[in-house]
Amino acid sequence: xxxxxxxxxxxxxxxxxxxxxxxxxxxxxxxxxxxxxxxxxxxxxxxxxxxxxxxxxxxxxxxxxxxxxxxxxxxxxxxxxxxxxxxxxxxxxxxxxxxxxxxxxxxxxxxxxxxxxxxxxxxxxxxxxxxxxxxxxxxxxxxxxxxxxx
Numbered sequence: 001x002x003x004x005x006x007x008x009x010x011x012x013x014x015x016x017x018x019x020x021x022x023x024x025x026x027x028x029x030x031x032x033x034x035x036x037x038x039x040x041x042x043x044x045x046x047x048x049x050x051x052x053x054x055x056x057x058x059x060x061x062x063x064x065x066x067x068x069x070x071x072x073x074x075x076x077x078x079x080x081x082x083x084x085x086x087x088x089x090x091x092x093x094x095x096x097x098x099x100x101x102x103x104x105x106x107x108x109x110x111x112x113x114x115x116x117x118x119x120x121x122x123x124x125x126x127x128x129x130x131x132x133x134x135x136x137x138x139x140x141x142x143x144x145x146x147x148x149x150x
Contacts, residue, residue: 011143012143014056016054021139023051028058028135033124035079076120079123083126086123
């Protein structure tokens with residue numbers, strides 16, 4: 001809990017326009033819903049820069065998204081189902097037969113990754129967009145109601 005309070009204090013203390021900070025938080029939250037690509041922080045920071053949002057706020061928001069790790073399997077399943085539905089195929093069609101959780105070679109096979117990542121990326125965007133928009137408005141309100149130093 002102390003770590004979360006520190007992150008919120010870091011956001012509150014950023015010396016930037018509240019709209020830019022909120023935009024960075026929204027972008028970071030959105031990117032946080034993509035499957036674990038290993039480059040989410042860099043993606044969030046790059047997108048925040050392109051959109052003229054606060055880069056540090058985007059990096060913090062992606063990190064805060066990691067608080068959802070205990071429910072990540074459920075979240076990824078939900079994203080996978082949403083993406084599969086939008087692609088017009090049943091979710092089970094995207095998972096090659098014979099996969100086992102301990103079968104790392106099977107999961108890392110290129111064809112398997114494409115069949116898994118496409119619905120996950122699309123589903124991550126579908127789930128992440130409303131979360132990012134909500135995070136933007138919550139952050140705007142938070143930054144307006146806290147006595148931010150200028």
